[in-house]
Amino acid sequence: MVDLEKLRTVARETISRDDVKYLIGWRQGTYGFRVSPCFIKEPGEAEQLIFSPLCTNNLASYLIVMEKLPLPRGEQPDTRKVAVMVKGCDSRAVVQQLIEQGTKREELYIIGCPCEGVLDLKKVEAKFPHILDPVTVQWGKDKIIFQLPEGVEEVPREEVLAQKCLDCRDPNPVIADITLGEGVQAWGNGEYQDVQELEAKGAEERWSFWEDKFNSCIRCYSCRNVCPMCYCKDCVLDRLNPSWVYRSSNVSENTAFHLSRAFHLAGRCVECGECERVCPVDIPLMKLNKKLAKEVEEKYGYRPGLDPEAKPLQSSYRPDDKEDFIL
Amino acid sequence: MERMKIGKEKFGDFLTALDKQLYAPQKVGETLRFVPVTPENKLDLEFSNTTVPPKSVLFPQVETLYQYELGKTDLNLPDGGEERVLVGVRPCDARAMAIVDNLFSWDIDDPYYLAKREKTTVIGLACSEPGMNCFCTSVGGGPASTEGLDLLLTDLGEVFLLQSLTEKGKRLCQEAEGTLEQATEEEVTSAEKLHQEAAGKIVRNIDTGGISEKLPELWDSSLWQDVSEACLGCGTCTFLCPTCHCFDIQDEAEGLEGRRCRVWDSCMFSEYTLHASGHNPRPTRRERTRNRVNHKYSYFVTKFERTACVGCGRCINLCPVNIDILNILAEVIKEAI
Numbered sequence: 001m002v003d004l005e006k007l008r009t010v011a012r013e014t015i016s017r018d019d020v021k022y023l024i025g026w027r028q029g030t031y032g033f034r035v036s037p038c039f040i041k042e043p044g045e046a047e048q049l050i051f052s053p054l055c056t057n058n059l060a061s062y063l064i065v066m067e068k069l070p071l072p073r074g075e076q077p078d079t080r081k082v083a084v085m086v087k088g089c090d091s092r093a094v095v096q097q098l099i100e101q102g103t104k105r106e107e108l109y110i111i112g113c114p115c116e117g118v119l120d121l122k123k124v125e126a127k128f129p130h131i132l133d134p135v136t137v138q139w140g141k142d143k144i145i146f147q148l149p150e151g152v153e154e155v156p157r158e159e160v161l162a163q164k165c166l167d168c169r170d171p172n173p174v175i176a177d178i179t180l181g182e183g184v185q186a187w188g189n190g191e192y193q194d195v196q197e198l199e200a201k202g203a204e205e206r207w208s209f210w211e212d213k214f215n216s217c218i219r220c221y222s223c224r225n226v227c228p229m230c231y232c233k234d235c236v237l238d239r240l241n242p243s244w245v246y247r248s249s250n251v252s253e254n255t256a257f258h259l260s261r262a263f264h265l266a267g268r269c270v271e272c273g274e275c276e277r278v279c280p281v282d283i284p285l286m287k288l289n290k291k292l293a294k295e296v297e298e299k300y301g302y303r304p305g306l307d308p309e310a311k312p313l314q315s316s317y318r319p320d321d322k323e324d325f326i327l
Numbered sequence: 328m329e330r331m332k333i334g335k336e337k338f339g340d341f342l343t344a345l346d347k348q349l350y351a352p353q354k355v356g357e358t359l360r361f362v363p364v365t366p367e368n369k370l371d372l373e374f375s376n377t378t379v380p381p382k383s384v385l386f387p388q389v390e391t392l393y394q395y396e397l398g399k400t401d402l403n404l405p406d407g408g409e410e411r412v413l414v415g416v417r418p419c420d421a422r423a424m425a426i427v428d429n430l431f432s433w434d435i436d437d438p439y440y441l442a443k444r445e446k447t448t449v450i451g452l453a454c455s456e457p458g459m460n461c462f463c464t465s466v467g468g469g470p471a472s473t474e475g476l477d478l479l480l481t482d483l484g485e486v487f488l489l490q491s492l493t494e495k496g497k498r499l500c501q502e503a504e505g506t507l508e509q510a511t512e513e514e515v516t517s518a519e520k521l522h523q524e525a526a527g528k529i530v531r532n533i534d535t536g537g538i539s540e541k542l543p544e545l546w547d548s549s550l551w552q553d554v555s556e557a558c559l560g561c562g563t564c565t566f567l568c569p570t571c572h573c574f575d576i577q578d579e580a581e582g583l584e585g586r587r588c589r590v591w592d593s594c595m596f597s598e599y600t601l602h603a604s605g606h607n608p609r610p611t612r613r614e615r616t617r618n619r620v621n622h623k624y625s626y627f628v629t630k631f632e633r634t635a636c637v638g639c640g641r642c643i644n645l646c647p648v649n650i651d652i653l654n655i656l657a658e659v660i661k662e663a664i
Contacts, residue, residue, distance in 0.1 A: 031531075031647035032459070036649035037557040057557075057648060065559060067597070067611040131457050132530050216356025218379065218388065220593070222561035222647055238598055246579050248389040277649035280563045281378060282357035300630040 001139055002051045002113050002181040010111060011046035011180060011267060014083045020109055023083035024062050026055040032131040034123050037062060051085070051180075053137045056118045056162065058272040059084050060093035063103050063166050064156075064231035081107055086113035089164070091173035091307030092270035093228035098175075099312055100268075102231050112176030114184045117157060117165030119144070122278075124160050128153070163194075164273030164286060174306055192294045210255070216281045217254040219247070223275035223285055224261060229268045236260065258288065266292040267313030270305040299325060331489045331500060332510040338487065339370065342414065347448070351378045351414040352383050360637070361413060362378050372415050372482070375458050376639065380420050380569035381413055384429065388566075388591045392439065397583040404451035407442025412499070415452045419637040421475035423569030424449065428475075429631040439589075445509045448495045451476035453518075455525050461641030462531045462653060468637055470525035471518075481518040488518040496626055531640075533656050539628035541663035542621050550658050557615035557648040562593035562648070564642035565619065570635045573599075596616050620655055 015023050027038040027048040035054040040046055063084060071077055086094060091112060097103040116139040128135075128148060138149040144160050146153045159164065165171075169188040173179060198206060224230045224237070236244050237257060246253045246261065249314075271293060275285040296302050299322055302313045333341055342349055342364075349364040352374050360379035364370060394403040428444065431437040454461070454470035463469055470533060473479055477496035480487040488510050491497050500507060545551075565571040575592035581587060595616075600609045609615050627635035636652070643651050 020397040030643075030651040034651075039556045061559070062557075069610055130530075132459070213356045216358055216360075216590075218562075218566050220562035220566045221596075222559065222563050225537045225559040225561040226647055240577075243577075243579075246575050247575065248388065248579060248588060249590070274647075278559075278561070278563075280567060280645045281359075 001116070006052065007051055007113075007180055008046045008049055010180060011040060011049050011083075014109060014111065015040055015046065016043050017109075019080050020083050021078055023086045023109075023111075024059045025049045026051065026057065026059070028054075028134045028136075031134060033119065033121055033128075033135055033137070038293070049085075052115050053117065053119045053161070054135075055087070056121070056274075056277060057259040058090045058093055058226070058228050058274045059086060060090045060272075061226055061274065062099065063094065063097060063108070064228065065225070072230065079107075081109045083109040083111060085111045085113055086176065087113055087118070088168060088171040088173055088175050089115075089173050089270055089272035090228075092170060093272055095175050095268055095308050096229060096268055096305040097231075098308050099310055105308075108177075110173070110176045110178075112173030112179035114172045114179065114181055115165075115168075116171065117161040117168065119160050120162040122282075123323050125156070127160065162273055162277070164271055164276075167193075167271075170306065173268055175308055188295075195291050195294050198287060198291070211251055213283045214254040214258060215251050217249065217258070217269060217283060218281060219249045219254065219257065220280060222278040222280065223283075226274045226278045227261075227265070228274070229265055229270065230261070234303040258283070258285070262288040262292055264299040266291055267296045267300075267302060268304050269293055330510040330515050331491070331507040332483075332486045332514055333489055333507050334486050337457060337506045340593050341503045341506040342370070342412070344506060345412055345499060346502075348409045348411040349414055350381070350411055354549060361416075364414070370414065372452060372480075374415070375456065376417050376420070376641075378641075378645075379567060380423065380639070380641070381416050382420070382569050384411070384413060385424065385447060386427070386431075386440055386524065386572060386574075390439060390574075390590060391591050392587045394584065394586040395469075397585075405439070410446050410448075411443075412448045412450060414450045415480075416449050416476065417454060417639070418451055418472040418474075418476065419461070419468055419639040420569045421449055422463075422468050422472055422637045423450050423475070423639070425475035426570050426627075426631075426633060426635055427572050427638070429633075431629075439639060448477045448499055449475060450478045450499075453479060453481040453522060453525070455482060455521055456642070457525055457529045458640055460643040460653075461529055461638060462533065462535070462640060463638035464526055464529050465531075465533045465535055466634050466636050466638040469522070470529070471522035475590075483514060483517060483521070484538055486514070489513055493638070506544060509577075531653055533653050534660070535624070535656065537632065537663075538659060539625045539634075541659055542625040545659060545662055546617075548662055550655075550662050551613045551617040554650065554655050555612045558595070558612040558616055558650055560595055560597060560612050560615070561647070562595055563645050563647065565593040565595055566591055567641045567645060569637060569639055569641070583585060596620070614652070616655075620652070620659075 013021055023040040026035050029036045037057045133149050138145045143154045143156050167188040169186050169190050171186055172183045247255050269289040273286050335378040349365050350361045351370050352359045353362045353368050358375050358378035361384050405415050431440040473492050477493045479490040491500050491529045573592045574589040578587050623635040
């Protein structure tokens, strides 16, 4: 468990360093169970920081989403580091970004937070509806403790944690300059159970499952924008000349969109589950990503985001790579 | 005003008697949106609000403007479509239609929108259990607001109280006269009581008075940086906003046939204001967030004398990073003093 006082002290020290421009962390949101990513620039602001089961956002996304304005003539770029708080999954995203040279190690100061799992807000808000006052939530032993306005409620973790956390094999940060608290036990078994359930169905049944989901997509691109691994400056989906995917939202184009994205994430997705969390129309996108992760793991024994020295799957070749599945 | 009532068991007969294409909240994938009612899908009016607002019927996400075929000179233009009835529209979303009407009939009449609007009758459903982030009462609406509606239903348990509000509404009642009864005094009173109680259940409130004048003064304020830092630049807040109405025009071709269509666009996308030269006058999410708020609470007010927000709470509920419009407005008020 990460001690809040320790976290804030470390944050204050970090932001006081001359070589750090800001620190990205989590703070309590505007109501109920919501949390917002925040950008700490002054030591005094460190008091806002929290780390709890509410901290769902993958902060590694903010390392690549920043829009840089052209520098005014004569001005030097700010080369100070960005400090970022990371859970296990966030740290895997950082590692994968580093492997792909999307970010540079010397530009980061990483504060690792061993994570016992974050909440699925859909489950929580259904269980405790209509709560306006910001709620404090803590990890307990095998349970989650909610300090609700009407009193303390303890809920078994399986009932409220995000599925990606129940399946998590690497809850501890795999890269950090400083790690807060003790490491936690991993509990995921890596069995890809939900993927297997879908695989067991016939092609027609699978397609009718996805057709329904893709039909409801509104192409808001929140899944793409939140993804820590989606950082092309010029996204193929935004191209107009030629238009590889039409802007029209319909089953055909939406399917093309989601499948393109899933394939681009093969061997890269760190399974942080952000795409599925942010989807306003509840498309189970992690089933697609996990299907590809499963293929990659089975065929190449490769799991992305674990080793900063590893090469990206799709730009590495080993003489002993399996070939038996190649036609 | 004439108040009628209809037994819930007869409501299906009422709608059948209208003999028009019905649109009602139905589950598509995992979410509710307004889609045509077919005999297979049941009408279910037990819902808080739809994820996708009913604007998707009058201003669809994708709308064909014309179709063409190479080698032929005539274009196929769509007509306004069939007569339709939207059933179960929440009062906030109906007000949004009245707001968007201003835009689509402003300098040039938009024939696509207006033709559909003309052929559409809107049956509203008063709210009895407002959602967590509903704030309609702060922006001039209410759980039983009637603007933009032709008929308003209030759920009284066994029956719906039915208020006819316009000529279109009256015509609808005449077409299905056999299913309606005169409402009693008590029923009218209990509906009014329900409306008041519902308004009392709205927990999020803000005084929006004077915001349209305050916003231009805060153009360069640091608050825009602060409130937009967490923004991911996705289109959830705008696509699902019942008053957002921006579109982009696209050409889509396949073989010798093609169409020009318009698709929803979002001022939160980086390429929304990207010029052909490569210059972008709204280069970061700071400028885009500022635009979204200013457009709703200032520019629209200047042009049409009303706020382009109905307090449905969708942008707050669905923002993945908790950018909360009420919080932004509170900051604006604080800063302007």
